[in-house]
Amino acid sequence: MKAYICDKYGAAENLHLEDVNLPAPKSDEILIQVHATSLNSWDWDKLRGHVFTRFESFKAPAHRILGGDAAGIVAAVGDEVEGFNVGERVFGDLSESGWGAFAEYATGKAANFAKIPETVSFAEAATLPQAGLLALQALRTANVQPCMHVLINGGGGGAGMFAIQLAKYYGATVHGVDNAEKLDAMKSFGADHVYDYKQTDFTDLTQKFDIVIDMVAQRSPAHSLRALKSRGRYMVVGGKPFNPLRMFLASRKTREDGKSVKILMWNNSAEDMAKLVKMVQDRKIRCFIEHVYPFEQLKSAMDAQSKFLAKGKHVVHMIPNSEQNSPYPTAI
Ligand SMILES: NC(=O)c1ccc[n+]([C@@H]2O[C@H](COP(=O)([O-])OP(=O)(O)OC[C@H]3O[C@@H](n4cnc5c(N)ncnc54)[C@H](OP(=O)(O)O)[C@@H]3O)[C@@H](O)[C@H]2O)c1
Numbered sequence: 001m002k003a004y005i006c007d008k009y010g011a012a013e014n015l016h017l018e019d020v021n022l023p024a025p026k027s028d029e030i031l032i033q034v035h036a037t038s039l040n041s042w043d044w045d046k047l048r049g050h051v052f053t054r055f056e057s058f059k060a061p062a063h064r065i066l067g068g069d070a071a072g073i074v075a076a077v078g079d080e081v082e083g084f085n086v087g088e089r090v091f092g093d094l095s096e097s098g099w100g101a102f103a104e105y106a107t108g109k110a111a112n113f114a115k116i117p118e119t120v121s122f123a124e125a126a127t128l129p130q131a132g133l134l135a136l137q138a139l140r141t142a143n144v145q146p147c148m149h150v151l152i153n154g155g156g157g158g159a160g161m162f163a164i165q166l167a168k169y170y171g172a173t174v175h176g177v178d179n180a181e182k183l184d185a186m187k188s189f190g191a192d193h194v195y196d197y198k199q200t201d202f203t204d205l206t207q208k209f210d211i212v213i214d215m216v217a218q219r220s221p222a223h224s225l226r227a228l229k230s231r232g233r234y235m236v237v238g239g240k241p242f243n244p245l246r247m248f249l250a251s252r253k254t255r256e257d258g259k260s261v262k263i264l265m266w267n268n269s270a271e272d273m274a275k276l277v278k279m280v281q282d283r284k285i286r287c288f289i290e291h292v293y294p295f296e297q298l299k300s301a302m303d304a305q306s307k308f309l310a311k312g313k314h315v316v317h318m319i320p321n322s323e324q325n326s327p328y329p330t331a332i
Helices: 041-048 050-054 122-126 128-142 158-169 180-188 219-223 241-250 271-281 297-306
Strands: 002-004 017-020 029-038 069-077 091-094 105-109 112-116 150-152 171-179 193-196 209-214 228-236 260-263 289-295 313-315
Touching: 002 297, 017 128, 017 297, 029 122, 041 050, 041 297, 069 105, 069 122, 069 128, 091 122, 091 128, 112 271, 122 128, 122 271, 122 289, 122 313, 128 158, 128 209, 128 228, 128 271, 150 158, 158 171, 158 180, 171 180, 180 193, 193 297, 219 241, 241 260, 289 297, 297 313
Parallel strands: 150 171, 150 209, 171 193, 209 228, 228 260, 289 313
Antiparallel strands: 002 017, 029 069, 029 105, 029 313, 069 091, 091 112
C-alpha cells in the first residue's frame, strides 16, 4: 500500500510517499481502507516535534506514519473483535493504536471506532474524532446549561468549531474568541458574539461568563478567572507547554467565590463518537470543511494546517488517483 512516511521532525516537506506492507490487525483491532483523514493541531505538533512529542521520541516522530483521524471501510477484523464486519463504514481515532491514517490502509483498536450512518460522508465523519470529542467532553465536563453565557477561547479552530455549535445546541449564549479572520466563521458556527483576541482581552469584558472553555490557554489561571461570574468554571483544553502545572495547581484550589479551574482529560470514546455522528446525521451540528485535498496533495493540506488559517477542517481523501476527488461534502 502507499503511505506517507515521516522519518524526521520538521515541516510538511518531510512527508514522503513509500510503498509499505499492509498492516495486519491485532486481535482487538480492525483494518480499514482509509477514505478520509482530517488534520488536527495534534498532527502538526507530531510532525514539527512539539516539546511534548519530543518526550516520547527526541529526534523523529515515534510513529513513521502519522494521521489520527480516520474514516473508511472495514477490510479485516481481529479474532476478538465483536460488532464490526468487513465492508462497514466506520470512523475513529488512531492515536492510541500507533497512528497511521496517512496511508491507504490503517489498523486501530476496534474500541476506538464507531459506525458512519449512510447520510454522513467519509469526509464529514473524518472531522469528528479528535476535534469533536475534545469539544463534546469539554462542554460536558464544564456542565454547560441553557441560558448560561459560555465563552470559547480559540473558537475558530477545529475543536472550537464543534464547541460553539454544541454550546449553542445546549441553549447557551455563546461568545467566540479567535483572530480577526475567523470572526465570520465563528458566527457561521453559531456564536452570538465574537471577539478578535488581538484587539480584545476577554478578561477585560464587562460581560462575565458562567463557563470559559479555553482551547489555547496562554495566561495564568488567576488572570483568566477574572472573566468568570462567581461560581463560574474555567475549563482548560489546550495551551502553552508549560501552563499545565500552573493549571493543575489552580484546579486543586478552593476559592471563596466558588470559581473553579478544570483540566480536560480527553478520552478516546467510541460512545461519544457515536453521539456526535448521530448529531451530524440529525443535522443538529455540521462538519465545516475548509477544503478536501486529494491523496496526492496531503503535504499541501498539512502545510495549510501548519498556518492555522482554516475556517473549518482540512480533510484529505485517501484513495490515490481517484476520480472522486471533487470538493466537499457529497463526493466522499
Ligand atoms: N486536553 C486534551 O486532552 C487535549 C488533547 C488533544 C489536543 N488538545 C489541545 O486542544 C487544543 C485545541 O485543538 P484544535 O485542534 O482545535 O486547535 P486549532 O485548530 O489549532 O485551534 C486553535 C485556535 O485558537 C486560535 N488562537 C491562537 N492563539 C489564540 C489566543 N491567544 N486567543 C484566542 N485564540 C487563539 C488559533 O488561531 P491562530 O490562527 O491565530 O493561531 C486557532 O484558530 C490544542 O491546544 C490542542 O493541543 C488537548
